């Protein structure tokens with residue numbers, strides 16, 4: 277079983293000062309969480325200052341996106357090598373990027389490969405829309421995103437997959453444990469068909485979508501779930517620490 281991961285995606289929230297304060301308010305308590313890898317993903321402009329706050333701690337740093345090229349004339353973009361000097365993780369293909377910034381599976385694919393080249397661990401997000409679920413196409417959509425995203429990706433080393441059903445993000449309506457576990461088993465099956473069962477079993481699978489302190493246990497006890505990708509609740513120090521503790525207890 278892979279080591280569980282609890283990652284906080286702060287999305288487009290916090291100024292630099294607020295980010296430093298939020299990270300400072302949780303790093304001490306997060307340090308006491310054993311057996312789970314904890315990751316904080318603040319906005320780009322706050323990565324450097326949060327890296328300072330986390331320095332010497334067991335809490336890892338992640339970015340929320342990146343460009344796939346190493347450098348060049350790509351105004352406004354941030355490259356893998358820029359991130360690799362301070363981050364360990366990068367969230368790729370989040371549904372908000374797919375929805376609002378026309379991120380395609382092909383683009384996610386280029387980014388995964390670029391992340392691996394510089395030693396960043398990609399947290400690859402997949403998930404279906406409500407209409408797709410209602411039409412009985414959820415598994416097909418997720419498998420399609422995964423296969424296209426991983427096209428030509430030779431190794432799973434460092435790879436993390438987050439299943440975030442779009443209808444569960446920021447809605448307070450988390451997936452049921454049955455839906456989450458069923459989809460995770462499906463994701464594991466797809467990974468297994470591409471990389472073989474042994475390699476596939478090493479990939480941490482995170483559930484994301486309205487994870488809160490009072491429902492995280494339901495997900496963490498599922499056989500196919502190895503952690504959580506947390507949005508809103510990661511902006512509250514006490515909530516995020518509680519989620520990390522629950523994940524640690526469930527995986528001990």
Ligand code: 13P
Pocket residue numbers: 285370440444445446447448484485486487505506507508509
């Ligand atoms: P919420 O936890 O706010 O639903 O967000 C989930 C998410 O999108 C994390 O990447």
